[in-house]
Amino acid sequence: MNAPLPDHVRPRVQARPIPAAMLEALRTRFGERCSTALALRQQHGRDESVYDVPPPEAVVFCESTDDVAFVVRQAAQHAVPVIPFGVGSSLEGHLLAVQGGVSIDLARMNRIVAVNAEDLTVTVEAGVTREQLNRDIRDTGFFFPIDPGANASLGGMSATRASGTNAVRYGTMRENVLALTVVTAEGEVMRTGTRAKKSSAGYDLTRLYVGSEGTLGVITEITLRLYPLPEALSAAICTFASIDAAVRTTIQIIQLGVPIARCELLDANAIRGVNQYSKLELPEAPMLLMEFHGSAAGVKEQTETVQAIAHEHGGTAFRYASTPEERTRLWAARHQAYFAALQLRPGCRCQSTDTCVPISRLAESINESIAEAEASGIPYWTVGHVGDGNFHLSYLFYPDDAREATEVERLSEQMVRRALRLEGTCTGEHGIGLHKMGYLVDEAGPAALEAMKRIKRALDPKNIMNPGKVLAL
Numbered sequence: 213m214n215a216p217l218p219d220h221v222r223p224r225v226q227a228r229p230i231p232a233a234m235l236e237a238l239r240t241r242f243g244e245r246c247s248t249a250l251a252l253r254q255q256h257g258r259d260e261s262v263y264d265v266p267p268p269e270a271v272v273f274c275e276s277t278d279d280v281a282f283v284v285r286q287a288a289q290h291a292v293p294v295i296p297f298g299v300g301s302s303l304e305g306h307l308l309a310v311q312g313g314v315s316i317d318l319a320r321m322n323r324i325v326a327v328n329a330e331d332l333t334v335t336v337e338a339g340v341t342r343e344q345l346n347r348d349i350r351d352t353g354f355f356f357p358i359d360p361g362a363n364a365s366l367g368g369m370s371a372t373r374a375s376g377t378n379a380v381r382y383g384t385m386r387e388n389v390l391a392l393t394v395v396t397a398e399g400e401v402m403r404t405g406t407r408a409k410k411s412s413a414g415y416d417l418t419r420l421y422v423g424s425e426g427t428l429g430v431i432t433e434i435t436l437r438l439y440p441l442p443e444a445l446s447a448a449i450c451t452f453a454s455i456d457a458a459v460r461t462t463i464q465i466i467q468l469g470v471p472i473a474r475c476e477l478l479d480a481n482a483i484r485g486v487n488q489y490s491k492l493e494l495p496e497a498p499m500l501l502m503e504f505h506g507s508a509a510g511v512k513e514q515t516e517t518v519q520a521i522a523h524e525h526g527g528t529a530f531r532y533a534s535t536p537e538e539r540t541r542l543w544a545a546r547h548q549a550y551f552a553a554l555q556l557r558p559g560c561r562c563q564s565t566d567t568c569v570p571i572s573r574l575a576e577s578i579n580e581s582i583a584e585a586e587a588s589g590i591p592y593w594t595v596g597h598v599g600d601g602n603f604h605l606s607y608l609f610y611p612d613d614a615r616e617a618t619e620v621e622r623l624s625e626q627m628v629r630r631a632l633r634l635e636g637t638c639t640g641e642h643g644i645g646l647h648k649m650g651y652l653v654d655e656a657g658p659a660a661l662e663a664m665k666r667i668k669r670a671l672d673p674k675n676i677m678n679p680g681k682v683l684a685l
Contacts, residue, residue: 226680228311230269234290238272238314241282245273256297256315260550261305261647262561262611268295268309273317277393277401277432283316284430284676285399291674296426298365299341302372303564304645306425310680316430318367324348325433333390333407335435338367354438357382360641361547367431372643373423377546380466380599381473381505382439384641389422393433397672407435420667425643426678428671442473442505446515447533447542450522455479455498455582455594459575461525462500462598466571470517471510474503475599479582481556482549482593489552490545495529500598501546503539546595550606553593557608560591564606565624567631568640571601577634581605581627588619602640629654644682652682 238246247253248270257267274280287294293313300307309315321337322344328334329352336345343363346355360369360376368374370392375384382388391405404417421428452458455477462475478486483496500522504514519530533539545552554562569577578594585592585605596603605627609616628638628651638644638651653661665683668675675685 226311227266228291228293228313228679230292230312230314231290234286234292235270237286238270238283242272242279245275247271247273253315256295256300256307256317257309259300259302259305259307260564261303261308261645262563263305263308263646265305265308265310266312268315269312271297271315271317273320275320277321277395280316280318280395280430280432281399281401283314284395284397287314287676288398288674291676293676293679294430295678296338296367296371296430298339298368299363301362301364302368302645303642304639304647306372306643306645306678306681308646310646313676313679318365318430318432321367321432327352327438328407329354329438331407332438332440333435334438335391335407335433336366338365338370338430338432338434340366342366342369349438352438353441355441356388356436357439358385358388361550366434366436370422370431370434371424371426373641375597375600375602375641377474377476377503377543377597379597379602379641380475381471386419386422388437389418389434390437391435392418392421392431394421394429394431396429397674397677401432402429405435423643425645425682427668427682428677430677442511444508444511445503445505445539446511447474447501447503447539448515448518449494449529449531449533449542450500450502450519450527451495451529452498452500452522453526456575456579457525457527458498458500459578459598461522461527463571463574464521464525465518466599468517468521470514470521471506472502472514472518472599473505474501475597476501476546477594477596477598477603478546478549479594481591482553482595485552485556485593486545486549489548489555490541492541492545500527501542503543549593549595553606553608556593557591559610560608561611562606562608563620563624564604564642565627566602566604566640566642567628567636567638568600568602569631569634569636573634573636574598574601574603577627577630577636578603580630581623584623584626588623590616590619590623597640600640601636646681649682649684
C-alpha cells in the first residue's frame with residue numbers, strides 16, 4: 213500500500229483520456245509495442261516514490277527517435293500527456309501519470325552510437341544505462357563517472373540532472389552532458405550542442421533540457437564526456453564516534469583541497485541494514501566510505517592526508533579495501549543501502565528526502581535533521597554524498613498508519629525548510645518531480661518561477677510533456 217497524496221499533490225491528479233483515434237494510430241504504427249495491458253501500465257505508473265496514482269492508459273515501447281517523434285506528434289494533435297520512462301528508479305514521483313496519457317518506454321533504445329576516444333566523448337541512446345556504458349567501453353581505457361547508485365538510464369539521469377557518489381570529483385550530469393537529441397512537444401527532432409568542449413553559440417539549450425525532468429521534451433540521445441581510467445585507485449573506510457565528527461572530517465578534507473573522488477557517509481542504522489543485507493561485518497557506527505583516484509604517488513598522498521585528518525576528529529578503524537573485489541563489494545553494499553534498509557522494518561515503505569547545503573553548513577543541517585527524526589520515533593537511516601554537501605535522510609513508515617505518514621511528511625518538510633534557510637537547495641539530486649513542487653516555489657522565488665513557467669508555456673503550449681510535475685500550471 214502506498215501513502216496518501218499530500219494536499220499540494222492531489223490537485224495535480226486529473227484525467228486526460230486518450231481518444232480512440234490516437235490509440236488506433238499508435239496500434240497501427242507499433243503493433244504489439246503499444247500495450248494497454250493493466251500489468252504493463254501499472255509497472256510504468258510507479259517509481260520508487262510512495263504515492264498511489266492511477267497508471268497511464270497506454271505504454272509504447274520506442275526503438276528510435278522517429279518512434280518517439282511519432283508518439284509525441286499524436287499526443288500533440290490530441291492534447292494527450294506523454295511521460296518518458298527509463299528504468300523507473302526515480303524517487304519524487306517523476307513517472308506517475310497524474311493526468312493519464314502515454315508512457316514512452318525508452319529501454320529498447322540502448323545502443324551506443326559512437327565512441328570518440330580521442331576526444332573523450334561518447335554518444336548513446338537514452339535507454340543505455342550507466343552500468344551498460346561502462347561495461348561496453350571498459351576496453352577503451354575510459355569510463356563515465358556519474359554514479360547515482362541505481363543502474364539508471366542515461367536519458368533519465370540527464371532529465372533529472374543526476375549526480376551521485378563521484379560528484380565531488382567529477383561533477384554532475386550538468387557538467388558532463390555536451391549535446392542532446394530532443395523530441396520537442398510538437399514532435400520535432402532537435403539537436404542541442406556539439407562534441408566540442410565548449411561553445412559560445414546562442415542560448416545553452418543543452419543545459420535547459422538537462423534537469424527539465426521530461427517537462428519540456430523527450431531526450432533520445434546524449435553525448436557525454438568520458439574520463440581516463442585512473443592509474444591507481446584505492447578505497448578506505450573510517451569509523452567515528454558521532455555523525456558530527458564524520459561530517460567535520462569531510463568538511464576539512466574539502467576545504468584543504470584534497471581531490472577525493474568519493475566521500476560517502478553512512479550512519480549506524482544504514483550500516484546495520486547493509487550488514488544484514490550484504491552479509492558484511494562493518495562496525496555499526498557512523499562511517500565514511502572513501503575512494504581516491506590518480507597516480508600511485510598521488511593516491512598514497514591523498515590517503516595519508518585523509519587518514520591524518522580523520523585521526524584529528526577521532527576516526528578509528530581506518531581500513532583500506534585492498535583488492536578490487538573487496539572495493540567492489542563495499543560499493544555494491546552502499547548502492548544497495550535503500551533495499552537493505554527496507555528489511556529493517558518488514559512491510560514498510562521508505563520516503564527518502566535529499567537536500568544540499570554549502571559545505572560549511574552541512575554539520576548543522578544533518579545534526580538538526582537527525583535530532584528531529586530521533587524525537588519522532590520514526591525509524592530512519594542516513595547516507596550522504598557529503599563531499600559536496602548533499603545528504604539523504606530516509607524514513608521507514610507504514611503508509612496505512614495515518615500518524616506515521618503525516619509525521620514523515622512533517623519531518624521531510626522541516627529538513628527541506630532547514631536547507632533553504634541555510635542557503636541550500638530542496639534537492640541536490642532527486643529532482644522536483646511531483647513531491648517537491650511547493651519547495652521549488654520557496655527556493656526560486658516568484659520572479660524565477662514565473663520565468664520557468666513562461667519557458668514551459670512557450671515550449672509546451674498544450675502542457676503534454678510530463679504534466680503536473682515541477683511547475684504548477
